[in-house]
Amino acid sequence: MSKGSAIPTGARPASAQGFRHPGGGESALESGAKSVMKRKHTDIKGRLEDTEAAIAEMREIQAQERVETMALKEQLEDHKLRAYQLETTRVTLETQNTQAQFELELYQKKTSELERILGDERMARAVERDDASKRLRDETDEIRRRLRDEMDGIIRSHREALETMERRARNDLEDEKSARAREIQELKMQAAMEKQRMELEMDGSGRDLRAIKAELETTRMELENARNELQREKVMSASLRDSLSEQSGATLTLESSSRALRARVEVLESDGRAQANNYAELEEKLRQSYEETRVAQEKLRAEETLRRKLHNQVQELKGNIRVFCRVRPTLPSESEMPADIRFPNAAHNPDVFEEISQLVQSALDGYNVCIFCYGQTGSGKTYTMSSEDGMIPRAVHQIYATAKELGEKGWSYKMEGSFVEVYNENINDLLGQADDFDKKKHEIRHDPKELKTTITDINTVTLDNPAKVESILRRASQTRSVAATKANERSSRSHSVFILKLIGLNSVTGERSEGTLNLVDLAGSERLSHSQSTGERLKETQNINRSLSCLGDVIAALGNGKENSHIPYRNSKLTYLLQYSLGGNSKCLMFVMVSPMQAHLNETLTSLKFATKVNNTSIGTAKRQAKITG
Numbered sequence: 242m243s244k245g246s247a248i249p250t251g252a253r254p255a256s257a258q259g260f261r262h263p264g265g266g267e268s269a270l271e272s273g274a275k276s277v278m279k280r281k282h283t284d285i286k287g288r289l290e291d292t293e294a295a296i297a298e299m300r301e302i303q304a305q306e307r308v309e310t311m312a313l314k315e316q317l318e319d320h321k322l323r324a325y326q327l328e329t330t331r332v333t334l335e336t337q338n339t340q341a342q343f344e345l346e347l348y349q350k351k352t353s354e355l356e357r358i359l360g361d362e363r364m365a366r367a368v369e370r371d372d373a374s375k376r377l378r379d380e381t382d383e384i385r386r387r388l389r390d391e392m393d394g395i396i397r398s399h400r401e402a403l404e405t406m407e408r409r410a411r412n413d414l415e416d417e418k419s420a421r422a423r424e425i426q427e428l429k430m431q432a433a434m435e436k437q438r439m440e441l442e443m444d445g446s447g448r449d450l451r452a453i454k455a456e457l458e459t460t461r462m463e464l465e466n467a468r469n470e471l472q473r474e475k476v477m478s479a480s481l482r483d484s485l486s487e488q489s490g491a492t493l494t495l496e497s498s499s500r501a502l503r504a505r506v507e508v509l510e511s512d513g514r515a516q517a518n519n520y521a522e523l524e525e526k527l528r529q530s531y532e533e534t535r536v537a538q539e540k541l542r543a544e545e546t547l548r549r550k551l552h553n554q555v556q557e558l559k560g561n562i563r564v565f566c567r568v569r570p571t572l573p574s575e576s577e578m579p580a581d582i583r584f585p586n587a588a589h590n591p592d593v594f595e596e597i598s599q600l601v602q603s604a605l606d607g608y609n610v611c612i613f614c615y616g617q618t619g620s621g622k623t624y625t626m627s628s629e630d631g632m633i634p635r636a637v638h639q640i641y642a643t644a645k646e647l648g649e650k651g652w653s654y655k656m657e658g659s660f661v662e663v664y665n666e667n668i669n670d671l672l673g674q675a676d677d678f679d680k681k682k683h684e685i686r687h688d689p690k691e692l693k694t695t696i697t698d699i700n701t702v703t704l705d706n707p708a709k710v711e712s713i714l715r716r717a718s719q720t721r722s723v724a725a726t727k728a729n730e731r732s733s734r735s736h737s738v739f740i741l742k743l744i745g746l747n748s749v750t751g752e753r754s755e756g757t758l759n760l761v762d763l764a765g766s767e768r769l770s771h772s773q774s775t776g777e778r779l780k781e782t783q784n785i786n787r788s789l790s791c792l793g794d795v796i797a798a799l800g801n802g803k804e805n806s807h808i809p810y811r812n813s814k815l816t817y818l819l820q821y822s823l824g825g826n827s828k829c830l831m832f833v834m835v836s837p838m839q840a841h842l843n844e845t846l847t848s849l850k851f852a853t854k855v856n857n858t859s860i861g862t863a864k865r866q867a868k869i870t871g
């Protein structure tokens with residue numbers, strides 16, 4: 242393809258058509274000539290003066306025009322500079338957009354990672370805390386129970402031992418006391434008897450008295466020993482009491498270890514509280530991440546709005562109607578020589594699509610877009626539009642991918658496709674039944690308020706997955722080939738229009754956009770001689786010629802640029818159908834397809850002339866069909 246190799250001729254400046262007075266009147270030359278003519282032949286001086294005056298006027302006009310040309314050139318330079326600046330801004334914004342998207346993804350990843358860690362951590366801590374508290378409770382209970390049992394056992398055994406010892410000591414003491422009392426009683430009795438006897442004998446012998454005293458002394462000493470024994474028993478009882486108090490000390494130690502355990506429980510509980518604080522911190526971080534994500538999303542949405550505006554400005558600066566020329570390669574079946582014209586190398590469909598992808602984006606942004614393929618039969622129109630990797634499937638796939646990306650910015654899209662042909666000024670539904678062709682009447686209805694066009698009784702397919710477009714193209718081609726058996730080769734004798742309606746709604750901003758993408762494969766443009774055709778064939782020929790020249794007329798009338806001037810949309814079905822997709826509210830691109838063959842040279846020249854006519858047209862600024870709903 243020769244990208245942008247359309248031939249711009251440019252409007253022929255008024256100045257080139259003869260020098261005229263700015264007000265319109267006759268030219269300086271003409272008026273000069275007339276004054277010269279009025280002079281007598283002999284008035285050579287007068288005639289010379291008139292001629293010089295006319296020449297001076299011409300020079301003045303030329304100087305004015307030079308100034309105007311300079312001003313126009315400066316304007317052109319300004320526009321170019323503005324386009325370059327906008328393109329730079331668009332690239333910067335796209336970079337920022339990508340950066341913001343990347344950051345958003347990063348935040349989302351971080352957020353989900355933090356959420357996951359927090360969840361895991363929470364679960365692990367909860368399990369750990371539960372386990373620890375349960376273990377601690379069990380341990381404390383067990384220790385308490387064991388200590389209580391031990392203490393009870395010790396106290397019981399000590400009490401028993403003490404009681405036994407006391408009882409034994411008391412008994413021993415009692416026995417001892419009564420034994421000693423008995424002994425003392427006996428000794429007292431013996432002493433009394435002895436005293437009696439000694440008193441009796443005292444008179445007799447002083448020696449016997451001393452002996453009795455010594456015996457008394459012995460008895461008193463034995464009494465003293467018994468008292469000492471009693472004292473020892475008391476000491477023993479005291480030592481028993483000491484051991485009892487020792488046991489109480491052990492009990493106290495156990496109680497203090499119980500207190501230490503309780504303190505550990507408290508430490509664990511305060512650990513739990515610290516963990517709860519950590520959770521709160523993590524939750525705060527999570528909340529901050531959410532907030533950052535929300536801010537990033539808002540920024541992204543604002544940038545998307547700006548991107549739409551700038552994208553449209555760039556498209557407008559490129560021109561709302563553009564023409565590209567595509568030269569198909571020589572086919573293996575073609576044995577003739579190719580024409581002796583040097584065309585650039587044939588482009589492939591992906592390269593061609595690159596040229597229109599920006600306009601597909603405009604349709605998503607809410608503008609009406611028309612893409613035509615014009616050219617003689619066999620020049621590659623259907624190949625460009627409907628082949629497996631042609632513009633229709635590529636446009637639908639791009640729309641899907643972009644709509645998905647726009648989903649992040651709050652946009653959701655509904656896509657509806659229909660496919661019709663215009664044959665002999667009749668509309669046929671390519672997604673309907675071939676039997677209905679040329680019988681069923683389909684009417685075109687316009688809604689001037691909403692600027693919407695509908696066709697009655699046609700099938701519309703909701704394109705809810707990108708694969709559907711292939712089945713639509715297959716169905717249309719089958720329907721056409723069934724219909725073709727009844728008439729001539731249908732595809733070259735009719736125009737086909739693939740209509741894709743794109744309705745977008747932004748759930749966040751409430752913005753709504755509605756754009757239509759029309760992909761038109763025109764009937765073969767070869768000059769058909771009326772003289773050689775008769776009957777049906779003649780009618781077909783007339784209709785094709787008329788509708789193609791009508792398309793050219795509509796574009797030329799639009800290019801006239803006069804407000805409210807008549808545009809002959811109604812002169813053909815095709816232009817009537819595309820009324821709202823041509824003109825001020827739309828963007829238009831025309832591929833002019835040409836064959837490289839020598840035999841097709843005349844047709845190629847005719848096609849290139851048509852391309853020139855369209856290329857010299859400029860359509861007014863497009864208005865986006867977008868509105869805010871409640």
Ligand SMILES: Nc1ncnc2c1ncn2[C@@H]1O[C@H](COP(=O)(O)OP(=O)(O)OP(=O)(O)O)[C@@H](O)[C@H]1O
Nearest residue numbers: 569570617618619620621622623624625732733765
């Ligand atoms: N760029 C290209 N590369 C390879 N083959 C091509 C190319 N363009 C066209 N062809 C081949 O040329 C032949 C004619 O092309 P196509 O049917 O698209 O022409 P057309 O203009 O649509 O004709 P018609 O008006 O009859 O529908 C086809 O076999 C097609 O595969």
